[in-house]
Amino acid sequence: MRTSVDSARNLQLNFPVFSSLLISIGTAALAVQVVGSNWPKPHYTLLITGLCRFQIVQVMKEKPYPVAKVEQLDWLEEFPNTCKTREELGELSEQFYKYAVQLVEMLDMSVPAVAKLRRLLDSLPREALPDILTSIIRTSNKEKLQVTVFHSGMPRCFVTSYSDLDSEILVFVSDYLADNLVVLAIHVFLRERCYTFPQILDAVSLEERFKMTIPLLVRQIEGLKLLQKTRKHKQDDDKRIIAIRPIRRITHIPGTLEDEDEDEDNDDIVMLEKKIRTSSMPDQAHKVCVKEIKRLKKMPQSMPEYALTRNYLELMVELPWNKSTTDRLDIRAARILLDNDHYAMEKLKKRVLEYLAVRQLKNNLKGPILCFVGPPGVGKTSVGRSVAKTLGREFHRIALGGVCDQSDIRGHRRTYVGSMPGRIINGLKTVGVNNPVFLLDEVDKLGKSLQGDPAAALLEVRFRRFPVCNHTGRVWVLDPEQNHNFTDHYLNVAFDLSQVLFIATANTTATIPPALLDRMEIIQVPGYTQEEKIEIAHRHLIPKQLEQHGLTPQQIQIPQVTTLDIITRYTREAGVRSLDRKLGAICRAVAVKVAEGQHREARLDRPDVAEGQGYREHILEDTKPESTSDTTDLALPPEMPILIDFHALKDILGPPMYEMEVGGIKDKVLAAHRAGLKRVIIPQRNEKDLEEIPGNVRQDLSFVTATCLDEVLNAAFDGGFTVSTTPGLLNSKL
Numbered sequence: 189m190r191t192s193v194d195s196a197r198n199l200q201l202n203f204p205v206f207s208s209l210l211i212s213i214g215t216a217a218l219a220v221q222v223v224g225s226n227w228p229k230p231h232y233t234l235l236i237t238g239l240c241r242f243q244i245v246q247v248m249k250e251k252p253y254p255v256a257k258v259e260q261l262d263w264l265e266e267f268p269n270t271c272k273t274r275e276e277l278g279e280l281s282e283q284f285y286k287y288a289v290q291l292v293e294m295l296d297m298s299v300p301a302v303a304k305l306r307r308l309l310d311s312l313p314r315e316a317l318p319d320i321l322t323s324i325i326r327t328s329n330k331e332k333l334q335v336t337v338f339h340s341g342m343p344r345c346f347v348t349s350y351s352d353l354d355s356e357i358l359v360f361v362s363d364y365l366a367d368n369l370v371v372l373a374i375h376v377f378l379r380e381r382c383y384t385f386p387q388i389l390d391a392v393s394l395e396e397r398f399k400m401t402i403p404l405l406v407r408q409i410e411g412l413k414l415l416q417k418t419r420k421h422k423q424d425d426d427k428r429i430i431a432i433r434p435i436r437r438i439t440h441i442p443g444t445l446e447d448e449d450e451d452e453d454n455d456d457i458v459m460l461e462k463k464i465r466t467s468s469m470p471d472q473a474h475k476v477c478v479k480e481i482k483r484l485k486k487m488p489q490s491m492p493e494y495a496l497t498r499n500y501l502e503l504m505v506e507l508p509w510n511k512s513t514t515d516r517l518d519i520r521a522a523r524i525l526l527d528n529d530h531y532a533m534e535k536l537k538k539r540v541l542e543y544l545a546v547r548q549l550k551n552n553l554k555g556p557i558l559c560f561v562g563p564p565g566v567g568k569t570s571v572g573r574s575v576a577k578t579l580g581r582e583f584h585r586i587a588l589g590g591v592c593d594q595s596d597i598r599g600h601r602r603t604y605v606g607s608m609p610g611r612i613i614n615g616l617k618t619v620g621v622n623n624p625v626f627l628l629d630e631v632d633k634l635g636k637s638l639q640g641d642p643a644a645a646l647l648e649v650r651f652r653r654f655p656v657c658n659h660t661g662r663v664w665v666l667d668p669e670q671n672h673n674f675t676d677h678y679l680n681v682a683f684d685l686s687q688v689l690f691i692a693t694a695n696t697t698a699t700i701p702p703a704l705l706d707r708m709e710i711i712q713v714p715g716y717t718q719e720e721k722i723e724i725a726h727r728h729l730i731p732k733q734l735e736q737h738g739l740t741p742q743q744i745q746i747p748q749v750t751t752l753d754i755i756t757r758y759t760r761e762a763g764v765r766s767l768d769r770k771l772g773a774i775c776r777a778v779a780v781k782v783a784e785g786q787h788r789e790a791r792l793d794r795p796d797v798a799e800g801q802g803y804r805e806h807i808l809e810d811t812k813p814e815s816t817s818d819t820t821d822l823a824l825p826p827e828m829p830i831l832i833d834f835h836a837l838k839d840i841l842g843p844p845m846y847e848m849e850v851g852g853i854k855d856k857v858l859a860a861h862r863a864g865l866k867r868v869i870i871p872q873r874n875e876k877d878l879e880e881i882p883g884n885v886r887q888d889l890s891f892v893t894a895t896c897l898d899e900v901l902n903a904a905f906d907g908g909f910t911v912s913t914t915p916g917l918l919n920s921k922l
């Protein structure tokens with residue numbers, strides 16, 4: 189079959205042609221494989237080898253399948269030898285090459301076929317490419333196409349088979365390259381492939397083909413540029429961007445956009461080099477950077493590694509190797525600041541002040557890592573922040589809750605795709621100084637997974653080989669005596685963490701990994717009493733919420749009794765986080781009222797509105813001040829300050845979630861009565877609560893009040909509890 193195609197200009201195809209009869213030009217192909225089934229719907233995939241292009245001369249029959257007499261088209265005349273045409277085609281082919289390369293550059297490199305094509309492009313000698321392209325575009329019948337026949341009958345073409353091409357001779361490789369650029373451009377990535385395919389096939393002469401293809405490429409490039417621009421805006425700052433760079437070209441058309449891009453890139457590299465030279469990084473890091481920038485300069489910008497190396501270098505120059513803030517060590521000022529920011533927490537504040545005092549006297553960070561342990565919302569994070577403020581240091585919180593991958597803390601090795609530095613190095617980059625206060629939040633929630641133990645990542649394990657024996661050394665990342673050589677996997681050079689002040693927080697010590705627990709000083713932060721919560725609310729939370737909502741004490745008044753109601757009926761917590769949230773909700777509701785009031789006042793002040801048709805009298809008669817319905821616009825501004833009483837509380841927060849009765853004695857006694865019990869033992873201190881129990885219930889029950897467990901046991905067992913529970917003398921284990 190192939191022989192007859194090669195040797196004859198006219199041939200009769202007596203197999204179905206894959207072109208609709210509406211289109212007179214098509215590609216003859218040999219089906220090499222048929223895969224598919226008729227169930228549940230007919231769906232076949234044919235693997236076919238393209239042979240040549242043809243034009244239908246005469247349709248012989250249409251049914252049961254079309255048979256036509258065709259003329260082979262791929263007999264392009266020799267490349268015309270006149271100077272003018274050569275120049276013209278040369279320019280066209282260069283243009284085609286330039287745009288095709290640009291398009292492939294912009295495509296998604298994660299598609300293996302595109303990545304392979306890019307590698308191929310990089311491996312070809314640049315000087316030869318325009319010539320190669322000019323010669324090979326004639327052989328566009330060599331591509332292997334996979335045609336999927338849908339039951340709708342519409343054929344769809346895309347490139348297949350990329351294997352074994354690297355080893356082919358250059359001409360064949362370049363055939364492949366040009367074919368695939370055309371096919372990639374036309375069939376795979378151009379949206380309009382179904383419509384343009386026949387047009388491209390129609391273009392027989394080389395010049396026509398170039399002219400047909402170039403605008404399509406340009407259109408696609410513009411589309412992709414627009415898409416990338418939109419995506420760029422959306423990208424999260426934390427996400428690393430692998431830049432798509434144009435590869436170096438041999439042809440430069442001065443003044444083009446591509447030239448500007450390339451200039452910018454070169455400028456960036458020069459800037460980067462300058463930053464490396466002037467940065468104050470240690471020798472070891474400097475050496476690595478110099479080596480990497482040398483590699484970068486030699487790398488084609490199209491290589492994925494180019495972007496990775498560049499990102500690495502940008503991080504290296506941004507890191508605060510030697511940049512630090514000056515500590516403010518004034519213990520009196522620290523005390524005032526801690527007291528101003530936090531009510532109660534005496535034990536915690538005392539220990540923090542001791543810690544700071546020692547630092548002031550010894551001027552170093554040696555000592556245990558403080559770990560604040562307590563229920564949520566009791567101010568652990570907030571105290572950490574105050575410590576930073578006191579010292580005049582930057583503060584950075586590293587949330588460890590749910591972290592179960594070592595590399596989250598120590599970074600990924602750069603060999604991984606999408607590798608990133610760990611949270612410690614990232615934190616240093618964010619704060620821009622090497623002596624921040626790092627709050628390791630929720631160390632008790634560190635997880636473990638197949639990706640390693642993050643707690644162990646805080647314990648840097650080093651294996652040192654000695655000539656005689658192997659010795660394993662463990663280095664405590666958080667210990668200033670040991671952590672001057674902290675090595676993040678991504679950075680792969682040591683960073684000195686000895687100036688960082690680490691503080692940890694946890695809700696419980698039970699789940700803190702023992703190795704970590706061992707090395708920290710635990711300071712318990714207990715929950716607050718109701719009275720403390722009221723004070724915290726009025727001294728700290730309410731003023732903070734007012735400020736956040738743009739309100740003043742002249743506009744809102746929350747009496748202490750209301751705060752108590754919120755604490756007892758709307759929250760049930762050891763800390764004050766929910767209380768803070770509820771206060772926020774109240775402020776939001778009041779802000780709406782105040783804003784509406786201002787709007788109404790403005791309307792009343794307008795003479796045209798106020799005078800017209802007795803407007804003021806009208807609203808005085810008709811409106812209800814508390815209304816929040818559609819008529820609010822007509823209401824009078826609310827009286828200031830807006831008082832938050834229990835009714836307002838119910839309006840804003842809904843009905844109380846918990847009932848005050850925070851004691852349960854009444855409910856429990858009633859339940860015991862219902863269950864037919866006769867005797868109830870209650871703590872003596874709750875005796876007063878019995879007054880709330882209805883008389884008839886009280887009559888049916890006998891009550892025993894107990895002050896200690898002995899009394900409870902004696903009352904609980906008929907005849908009393910005979911075994912003495914009074915402890916004898918125990919031997920001290922101390």
Ligand SMILES: Nc1ncnc2c1ncn2[C@@H]1O[C@H](COP(=O)(O)OP(=O)(O)OP(=O)(O)O)[C@@H](O)[C@H]1O
Binds near residue numbers: 563569724
């Ligand atoms: N004693 C206090 N004085 C003033 N404000 C406080 C006090 N305790 C807590 N707060 C405030 O309560 C809020 C919650 O505190 P914070 O976030 O520090 O709690 P936490 O103990 O770190 O909670 P978690 O364990 O959930 O992280 C903050 O706005 C904080 O300022």
